[in-house]
Amino acid sequence: MVGASEIASAVGPGFLPWTWVIAVLPLASAALILFFGKRTPGKGPVYGIAAVGTGWVLSLVVLWHFVQGGGPLERSVAWFQVGPLHMELGELVDGLTAVMLVVVTSISLAVQVYSLGYMKGDARYTWFYVALSLFTAAMLNVVTANNLFQLLVGWEVMGLCSYLLIGHWWEEKVNSNAAIKAFITTRIGDVPFLFGIFALTFATGFTTSNIRVIAERISSGEVSTMLVAAAALLLFGGTMGKSAQFPLHVWLPDAMQGPTPVSALIHAATMVTAGVYLVGRLFDVFVHANAHVLQYVGVIGGITMLGAALLAFVQDDIKRVLAYSTISQLAYMVAGMSMGPAGRTAGFFHLFTHAFFKALLFLGAGSVIHSAHSNNMSEMGGLRKNMPVTFWTFAIGAAALAGVFPLAGFWSKDELLTVAQENGHPVLFVVLLGTALLTAFYMTRAVWMTFFGEYRGQGHPHESPVSMTGPLVALAAASAGVGFLGAPQLGAVFGKWVFYQEAEKAVFVPWVALASTAAALFGILAGYSLYKRYREPDPLRAYAGAVYGVLENKYYMDDFYMRWIIRPIQYPVAVAVNWSNQRILDGAVNGVAVVTRASAWVVNLFDQRVVDGAVNEAAEITGETGGVLRALQTGNVQWYAALLFIGVVVAAVLITRA
């Protein structure tokens, strides 16, 4: 176990044993930027981009192994041992890992290049790249880890980087509050996650947290169903926090206070999908638990996707529209997971396509914000003429998200809908279809309010530099193209890389595809008819009435949390912390200060009297002796000669006497 254990593979392992290098590269670049960034020409991004660029190429090499039909590989080295528990550092590389590697490195590369333009002149430009690189390393560690404790380390480092980057402009209180909210809310999910890891480790008799060993143990039926169900529910707590599922979704819209490239990388494409990845990676736990566990996952997904999509209707901040959209699309993936092995593949396919078009939409929104100097769509409008590249790429992203044929989102949504229909989930099917319609509607609203009509802001909008439009174009190409990897007509190759136990047979149901296209078109038409001319106030307000107010207040969830959870906890905690701070901590500090002062007085006395006294005394004695002796030195050579003779005589007398 301690050494390398390899699963037999059809194709030779090739680069696969070195997959860990992909995760270590950005870690090294984070350290390089931290220590040498400011002294490097260009202030440091060159290390980050070089590391993640190399990682991207290597990820494609890893993926190529699976494209050729290669098998998975796991290997590890011993880390340390506590009692019976063997901790290891290792990598588990299968098709899912390869796909996640490609997603993370692609988006990270695009975002880092984009940030060259977007963050130019920022006071903490170098630090920003340190955090981006560290984040990338942590996420890559999560997707390559072969055991849960190693995964947890990456998971928590991601949380830290998310906190640091949301609060990147911490001078404004709103931003640091948003960072704290994100950190604490995800932490509420992380506690059950940690206990879920304990439960799974317990299932192996506290010998290992190796994912494959746990999966085998659970599949063999040796572990009680109760324990597996409890572990699954606890793990899903982590997913609810990290992937912003109801009721822990409240942090993600606030996280938009961070710089837009951060929103694209962390809060749209990668970190928030880690929760979905977790469910898929530990799918055995969910499958072998009580059947109600997966139902519960599906219900949470359904509630989240509809609730968040509706909230996107009433947002004026373009990034918040996208944030609620992200929550809603993450719920799509979660709902996919709840539909069994085929749904797992479909969910991961949606994760894969969503990463590209949502990162594209965020970077496009960033380009717009960069140019219009405002987040609010009410202060935009007409930007189509000033920013053609941003407009076209954003439009491709929006159409992909809405599920327009033949863009990426169409294929992944269609696959999810087909799975729901084929595997007998009628309620989820309706919810998924309804959410697709709502998605098309709010994206049409966002596109029309931003890019059509007359410009309503104060600035002079202009197209962004090439460092920003380049990644936009690349991501737009990906958003248009990657969907074909899952197209049933083309063999659905994606399902041959990412599968649970055995590859699923891809099916295409024409009426489902028609229904999803109809939903998308209906949503777009409805959005167009309402927003083709900009009106103040929002025309929806008149139609929705009281519901509009509920949506504007985010279902009063933030108020509920504030009133019933945060305040009741905050006040007693604050008092207790204040007391302990004043009495215990300050007391200790003051005590130390008093002792230090007293000993300083003693040391001073010793220094002044004893040490300095000795030095001064030695100097004085030397001076006085010199004063006496200098009388002898007259300068008269005959006087010296006389002394010499006297000395010789005295010496002669003494010697002859002795």
Place this chain on the structure above:
Amino acid sequence: MIRLPLVLFFSAVLFSTGVYGVLARRNGVLVLMSIELMLNAVNVNLVAFSQYVRDIGGQVFALFVIAVAAAEVGIGLAIVILIFRNRESINVDEVSLLKW
């Protein structure tokens, strides 16, 4: 054959004369000459003892002393000339600058 004590007595008188000259005379040239007297007193002693113990080494040493004394007086006279050029005087008690 002259007896040894007589020669030693002569040498002592010669040396004492030299010491007196070195300590009491103000003229630099005379001081140098007095030093020569002292050196020659030593030479007489060396030759006398050499003869007395039948060892030629003492006479060899006397020759060395004569040679070194010649060099010494050459340098000494050069210094005296330089002092005279600078101060228009060769009185050694006036050359007392080398002090604190």
